[in-house]
Amino acid sequence: MALPREYTNQACSMVRALEIVGERWTLLIVRDAVFGVRRFSDFVEHLGIPRAVLTERLEFLIGEGVLARVPGPGKRSEYELTAKGRGLWPVVRVLSAWGDEHYAPGGRRRVFVHAGCEGEVAQSGTCLRCGDEVPLAETVMTPGPGLTSPNPAEGQVSAILARPRRLLQPVH
Amino acid sequence: MALPREYTNQACSMVRALEIVGERWTLLIVRDAVFGVRRFSDFVEHLGIPRAVLTERLEFLIGEGVLARVPGPGKRSEYELTAKGRGLWPVVRVLSAWGDEHYAPGGRRRVFVHAGCEGEVAQSGTCLRCGDEVPLAETVMTPGPGLTSPNPAEGQVSAILARPRRLLQPVH
DNA sequence: ACGGTTGGTTCGATGAACGAACTCTTCTGT
DNA sequence: ACAGAAGAGTTCGTTCATCGAACCAACCGT
Numbered sequence A, B: 001m002a003l004p005r006e007y008t009n010q011a012c013s014m015v016r017a018l019e020i021v022g023e024r025w026t027l028l029i030v031r032d033a034v035f036g037v038r039r040f041s042d043f044v045e046h047l048g049i050p051r052a053v054l055t056e057r058l059e060f061l062i063g064e065g066v067l068a069r070v071p072g073p074g075k076r077s078e079y080e081l082t083a084k085g086r087g088l089w090p091v092v093r094v095l096s097a098w099g100d101e102h103y104a105p106g107g108r109r110r111v112f113v114h115a116g117c118e119g120e121v122a123q124s125g126t127c128l129r130c131g132d133e134v135p136l137a138e139t140v141m142t143p144g145p146g147l148t149s150p151n152p153a154e155g156q157v158s159a160i161l162a163r164p165r166r167l168l169q170p171v172h
Numbered sequence C: 001a002c003g004g005t006t007g008g009t010t011c012g013a014t015g016a017a018c019g020a021a022c023t024c025t026t027c028t029g030t
Numbered sequence D: 001a002c003a004g005a006a007g008a009g010t011t012c013g014t015t016c017a018t019c020g021a022a023c024c025a026a027c028c029g030t
Helices: A013-021 A026-035 A040-047 A051-063 A089-103 A156-161 B013-021 B026-035 B040-047 B051-063 B089-103 B156-161
Strands: A067-071 A077-081 A110-114 A139-143 B067-071 B077-081 B110-114 B139-143
Touching (some): A013 A026, A026 B013, A051 A077, A089 B089, B040 B051, B040 B156
């Protein structure tokens, strides 16, 4: 069968990018990985994604070199962003910014801060205080005024992610 | 029916953004609109999208205020980005950059240039020569070394878009 | 008046997503 | 050592979206 994710072989790089991360759930998995989610069950809990779909997406992202499967405690496997996957951080940042701008009546839900410098990370990825481009690992995610505090029913992961924390730092 | 595009009501703005532009084809429609495509038949020709799907997506994007239907020559309608829709330009730029970086063996397919200044527009949206943030309307899309020249079978629109042109400028 | 273009709609077939239940392995507490 | 729980998936029947080809109505140029 022709790959369902193929659009056409258009001469446009965005098409190629969307063939990798353009399917339902895929970018949310990448976002969660940026936020420090690493375990199968945590993705299921936090995203509400059907388990079969998660399995399929993780395999695919590993095959494309966006994620890597690494051994965790015990024999559980965990999923970790590769350098290529970390390259998707601007996509996550820019999409979040657009959503915050147009669909956050109570104000922005997340604010990203340059660790140490304390300056805010602009949509462009640079620090508003020092002007440098802020690497992913030096970015701290903090709740913005529009973030509603998660009710306990949303689970452990949501609660953890509602507190300030450094990106890529594992939630467990 | 519950909206099929709803993920959950997660407290994350990226989810909201993906509920608008996260479905198959939608971002490609926005990209084409940025490139100056405005007519139903041109979207069909350039994207190869099923007509019924295009109809549904255009209606949805109009309802969300991303596109506006404007009268064209004759009584044909055309589709034009609103300010909110033009706010998606960074998403298109950043996704294209990621695709160019990882899936363009022959080099980048598109290079964006600051009109007048002639400096290249970086992934962050700033001009590498003058350092200013380059507005969408002052951006010129030029073919990069990795762009394969479209064969005539790909149609008129592909041919037009393979030549340097200012973004948002209608193709017709 | 008429043939072509534009901008859709309709419809049957196919494929993907959903979600609940099930399996198998590995921890954990006693 | 053993029972139970939790982790990491797999299986499967149902539902929903997408595909693509055909159809249709309005308009346009001649």
